[in-house]
Amino acid sequence: MDELNQERSQALQGLRVVMRAAQRHSMQIEKQCGVSGAQLWVMQEIWEQPGLRMGELAARMSIHQTTASNLVEALVKKSHVRKVRDQPDQRVVSLSLTEQGQAVIAAAPQPARGLLPGALARLDGASLAQLNAGLAALLAVVAPDDQQAGLQPLSFTM
Numbered sequence: 001m002d003e004l005n006q007e008r009s010q011a012l013q014g015l016r017v018v019m020r021a022a023q024r025h026s027m028q029i030e031k032q033c034g035v036s037g038a039q040l041w042v043m044q045e046i047w048e049q050p051g052l053r054m055g056e057l058a059a060r061m062s063i064h065q066t067t068a069s070n071l072v073e074a075l076v077k078k079s080h081v082r083k084v085r086d087q088p089d090q091r092v093v094s095l096s097l098t099e100q101g102q103a104v105i106a107a108a109p110q111p112a113r114g115l116l117p118g119a120l121a122r123l124d125g126a127s128l129a130q131l132n133a134g135l136a137a138l139l140a141v142v143a144p145d146d147q148q149a150g151l152q153p154l155s156f157t158m
Contacts, residue, residue: 018116025115033104035080037114040104042071043080043097044112047105051094080104 026037033040045060046052052060058068072095075081080101086092097105111118120128 050096
């Protein structure tokens with residue numbers, strides 16, 4: 001096998017390992033907690049900052065605000081999250097965990113934000129820049145017109 005094919009094979013295997021590890025972590029969360037990995041991440045953000053607003057949540061998770069809203073609605077239906085409207089401005093919604101939601105977070109496997117965000121947080125700036133450059137090149141070939149996919153978490157289930 002020539003050097004370029006070896007590099008491709010190594011990259012493919014590395015991507016498979018990353019994706020499978022993220023899938024395993026998400027499946028473990030769903031089995032143990034009864035919520036998706038993305039929903040648990042929402043709950044972690046709200047637990048760390050009670051009163052968080054929808055736009056702030058979306059920004060903290062690097063997702064579209066509509067996606068954040070859909071995730072929150074599913075958690076409200078499960079009685080894990082409570083939405084409270086600000087009295088002066090009824091458009092403003094503050095989020096908090098219910099007692100049931102707090103119990104889920106307390107029993108949840110770590111990292112609650114998901115495997116990939118935690119791993120990326122441990123990389124230094126140079127490694128992140130190199131990773132981003134490689135991903136940009138790969139995305140230009142694989143999904144040049146699908147920028148919206150980057151605004152949804154891997155375990156986007158509602």
